[in-house]
Amino acid sequence: MGSLSIQQKIKKSRKSNLDDLPLNEILHGDAVEMLKTLPSNSIDLIVTSPPYDEVRNYNGNYNFDLHATGEQIKRVLKDGGIAVMVIQDQTKNFAKTLTSFRTIVDWVDKIGLRLFETVIYRKHGTEGAWWKHRFRVDHEYIPIFLNGDRPQYFNKESLKIPSKHGGKIMTGSGNRRTDGSTTKTVTRPINLMKCRGTVWNYLMAGDKDPLKRQHPAVFPDQIPYDFIQCFCPPGGVVLDPFGGCGSTAVAAKQDRKSTRLNSSHIPLSRMPSSA
């Protein structure tokens, strides 16, 4: 589709099928316009972090239409596909903008995606804060949106974490019933590994990569890698509409899955040479 104008590509995408989906490409352009060029029901997983509030100035442009982005994301996702968004709210005059929460409600109520879960990205190694009247913010939100009734793929094995008392024998009562009573006391070994909770811990975003650190707003490669392992079926298609320096693409390539991403602003190139 290289020499076609965006409008021609959008027109063509309406008639296109999965064979027309460009694989392992960086599509340069505005995210919403480029999403419109992709066929419907073609993407397994989206892992992205959009521009929001006035946190960063991209080419002098602060405002971004997150509603239009959500509409296109819903259209391109397969049934059971997942969209993951890393986002925080800006603080203005001692109050949060609530863009993250508003976007979640908008995408669920107005666009028809469903909120599977919201994970907290606990950022270790955040820079010091000099404000006297605010906390140092060391987390972001990761709402996980589901298109359809249930995830088409879910495998949390690689996300398991060590159990503190793994290998010991535990004696205790079981779960509490709805009426408040508890199930009978049981004795059983504690598994060495347990299911991860909803607070996910990562080192700050630079991945010890001086090139990656030049981008002002990246997330660590491990975030998309974890979501790909959990929600993308083998051979599935991963997309990041706000590709930045390509963290999602790098993670998808590590996993030998197909990636496409588009961004109007790719200041750095760190795609693997095989991409």
Ligand SMILES: C[S@@+](CC[C@H](N)C(=O)[O-])C[C@H]1O[C@@H](n2cnc3c(N)ncnc32)[C@H](O)[C@@H]1O
């Ligand atoms: C929060 S950053 C995402 C960084 C990315 N997750 C990474 O780890 O490199 C948002 C990105 O969106 C890009 N962007 C800004 N406006 C855009 C637009 N209209 N269309 C596509 N991308 C845009 C910015 O250039 C920036 O790289």
